[in-house]
Amino acid sequence: MNVESYVHDLSDITESPKLFGVPTGTKLDELFKKISFVDGKPSVRPLGGLPSYSVINVTGIADTGKSILAEQFAVVQASNGYRVLFVTVESPVQFLRSSLEQRAEALGVSFGDVEKNISVIDASQNFELRENLSTFLNTLQYAIKSRSTTVTIIDSITGLYESKEMMARQTVRSIYNALKSNRQTAMLISQKRSYQGYETAETAGGLAVVHIVDGTIVVSKRIIESKRDSEMYGIPLGDVLRTIRIDGCRMAPHDDRTYVFEISTSGLIEIKSRLDEILRR
Numbered sequence: 652m653n654v655e656s657y658v659h660d661l662s663d664i665t666e667s668p669k670l671f672g673v674p675t676g677t678k679l680d681e682l683f684k685k686i687s688f689v690d691g692k693p694s695v696r697p698l699g700g701l702p703s704y705s706v707i708n709v710t711g712i713a714d715t716g717k718s719i720l721a722e723q724f725a726v727v728q729a730s731n732g733y734r735v736l737f738v739t740v741e742s743p744v745q746f747l748r749s750s751l752e753q754r755a756e757a758l759g760v761s762f763g764d765v766e767k768n769i770s771v772i773d774a775s776q777n778f779e780l781r782e783n784l785s786t787f788l789n790t791l792q793y794a795i796k797s798r799s800t801t802v803t804i805i806d807s808i809t810g811l812y813e814s815k816e817m818m819a820r821q822t823v824r825s826i827y828n829a830l831k832s833n834r835q836t837a838m839l840i841s842q843k844r845s846y847q848g849y850e851t852a853e854t855a856g857g858l859a860v861v862h863i864v865d866g867t868i869v870v871s872k873r874i875i876e877s878k879r880d881s882e883m884y885g886i887p888l889g890d891v892l893r894t895i896r897i898d899g900c901r902m903a904p905h906d907d908r909t910y911v912f913e914i915s916t917s918g919l920i921e922i923k924s925r926l927d928e929i930l931r932r
Contacts, residue, residue: 670903672699673802673836676727676758677720678912678922679868682897684904695904701838702902706830708808708861710841710854711870716893716912717840718742720870720920721806722754724838728802729768730760736800736835737771738791740781740810744773757917770798774810781811784822788829795833803830807840809854820859827863839864850894866900870912884929894926 674680683698701707701724709717718741729735739747751769755762772794774780780787795803805811805826812822823839830837841854850871854860861867873892875881881888896909909926 668704668834670698671703672697672701673703674700674727674731675720675724677723677920678910679895679897682906682910683900684906686904698903701836702865702900703836704831704834705865705900705902706827706835706837706839707900708839708841708854708864708867709870710843710860710867712843712872715870715872716914716920717870718750718806719754719914719918720868721804721838721840722747722750723758723920725769725802725804726751726754726758726760726765729765730755730758733768733802734798734800735769736791736794736798736803737769738774738803738805739771740774740805740807742806743775744771747771747773753918757915757919770794770800782814784811784818784825787811788825791826791829792833795835801834801836803835803837805837805839807842808860809840809842813842816857819857820863823860823863850896861898865902866905867898868895869898870895885932895922 670685672680672683680700681697683700683702684695685698687694687696709720711717725735725737737747742750751765752762755765772780772790774787780790794800808823808826812819839860841860843854850869871894875884875886875888875890875892878888884892886892893912893914894909895912897905897907899907910922911924911926911929912920912922915921
């Protein structure tokens, strides 16, 4: 074993990745921050997107908008000319294509410009890709390199260990390392189990995902079932209150307050006001 190769002097590391925003097409772009110093004083500005080269986990219970956020991110990046790799573990590629086409129409961009910049790994109907980590990693590496992608989306990473949650940490760590070594800005979609708090960062597989990735976004929903809640949130009985929060991110400063969002009639994520502002009204 060549232990010497594992030790580095920091002065020998000459390359440091530049931090910039990778737009999602949502108000999340304003919630990640960048700090610069002017005359020795800090100046905080919106980063303009997910931190470059970060691996961000999006977690939430069912029907909270996780996949819509992933698809919106993919379409925005592809429409701007960036190469995107979309790994679909839940929905077959034909249905994914239909969803992406809907997002493009809602965003007012040409799907012709979008589809030429998106490559897909369809693991939804391929047992070998879902159950054999080595096969998955080899396919992921091949797709990233052969298609020269800069953005990777996996929906959902939970589907790669759903029958073996004890392997969650190894699965997520291996995929995280592959994404980082290939300089991808990545979004991983994670599911929750019924016993896990809907507003926490915990996902199926426990806290393995949260501790490994660079940051976590939590999306949640609450059905308004009482008159008290209806008056508190200003939402009619029976409607849904959807919230989104950056739970943490080691790559960039961020606004960690809870925001209310809606899924528009055209099928887009629209982040509205801070939850505390609504409660003060």
